[in-house]
Amino acid sequence: QVQLAESGGGVVESGGSLKLSCVVTRRTFNTDAMAWYRQAPGKEREIVSAISRTGENTYYADSVKGRFTISRDIVKNTVYLQMSSLRVEDTAVYSCAVGLPHSTTSVYPLRPIYWGQGTQVTVSS
Numbered sequence: 001q002v003q004l005a006e007s008g009g010g011v012v013e014s015g016g017s018l019k020l021s022c023v024v025t026r027r028t029f030n031t032d033a034m035a036w037y038r039q040a041p042g043k044e045r046e047i048v049s050a051i052s053r054t055g056e057n058t059y060y061a062d063s064v065k066g067r068f069t070i071s072r073d074i075v076k077n078t079v080y081l082q083m084s085s086l087r088v089e090d091t092a093v094y095s096c097a098v099g100l101p102h103s104t105t106s107v108y109p110l111r112p113i114y115w116g117q118g119t120q121v122t123v124s125s
Contacts, residue, residue: 068084
């Protein structure tokens with residue numbers, strides 16, 4: 001059974017930082033691509049960032065480039081999202097996912113196949 005458990009969400013002031021974690025219970029974690037998505041109220045879910053199985057290939061949405069950093073620890077079966085310079089518009093439920101990249105040369109685009117429950121991030125002005 002595959003389980004993904006996010007943590008690290010909370011309320012932070014604009015300009016602040018948060019680090020999200022996602023612990024993955026899956027034997028093939030070290031061969032999986034991983035991604036973070038978010039969904040704000042009244043909006044569609046969007047991809048935030050993705051990381052290849054080796055960690056060498058990453059993807060960031062334009063809206064978070066230079067502010068967010070994705071990483072993974074294969075020993076801890078955990079993927080992280082370090083978020084800095086947070087903005088009110090970053091407020092959303094953030095979910096991690098195991099993903100299948102469409103190609104072997106790039107981590108994006110990818111198709112999510114397993115999801116976590118999500119963690120709320122609220123940025124106040």
